[in-house]
Amino acid sequence: MGHHTISILVLNQSGVLVRVAGMFSRRGFNIESLAVGTTHVPEYSRITAVMQGSDAIVKQVVKQLEKLVEVRAVEILPVNIAVVRDMAMIKVRAGKEKNLEVLQLAESFGAKVVDISEQSLIVEITSGKTNADALIAALSPYGIIEMIRAGVVGLQRGDCSIYEKEKCEVSELFDTSPAEL
Incomplete structure (x- = not known):
């Protein structure tokens, strides 16, 4: 499963x-x-x-x-033929003495800090689910104040689209491009 x-x-x-x-x-x-x-x-x-x-x-x-x-x-959307992304925003308790640490940690995960206040930072990450999960785990020791995940979105790789799904399935059977059909 x-x-x-x-x-x-x-x-x-x-x-x-x-x-x-x-x-x-x-x-x-x-x-x-x-x-x-x-x-x-x-x-x-x-x-x-x-x-x-x-x-x-x-x-x-x-x-x-x-x-x-x-x-x-x-x-x-199979993992091997789709681009799938998860977006999360995490508000972390930091304070001035920890801001730089959290900034560097976020950067190492490809995330960015989108808001800084005196006692907290908001980190935004758009990535695969496992990378977002790892960032959340890494930020937990600082104290997560609140968090939201927007949900997974994805698109299949290649030239086909969901609008022409049937045409693409037929072209895959005959090993031709959708434009040739």
Whole structure:
């Protein structure tokens, strides 16, 4: 049982997120991460959901999602062929004597400090989940005041897009590019 990232292209309408999330909950599937946003095509939104389960369970979830009227396409984003990022903001207790340490620590993880006050700093990181987890663990000894994670987002590598999912699947079968079809 592993973690699976599912990308869902939906119509940009009110209530769609509730119906998608409801499908997960009605069937007893837990969503570990959920991110939603509009796309460059205004009539569509993209939902990225991370769940844990076997390949068979994930296939069942995909089939159920594809039955929803507002869903236009669903794809699983395998780690080896997708770019997946997690964003977190962490407010850390630091004080003037620890500011430089926290700044250097954040920098070593590829994070940046986006706010400094007398007693705290806010660190922002956009990276893979394990790197964000490692930064959070490294900052814990300083005292995490509060934290928010925005949720995982991802895109499949290569020339294909979720908008032309069927065309890309056919081209992969015949080893041609989507433009040649």
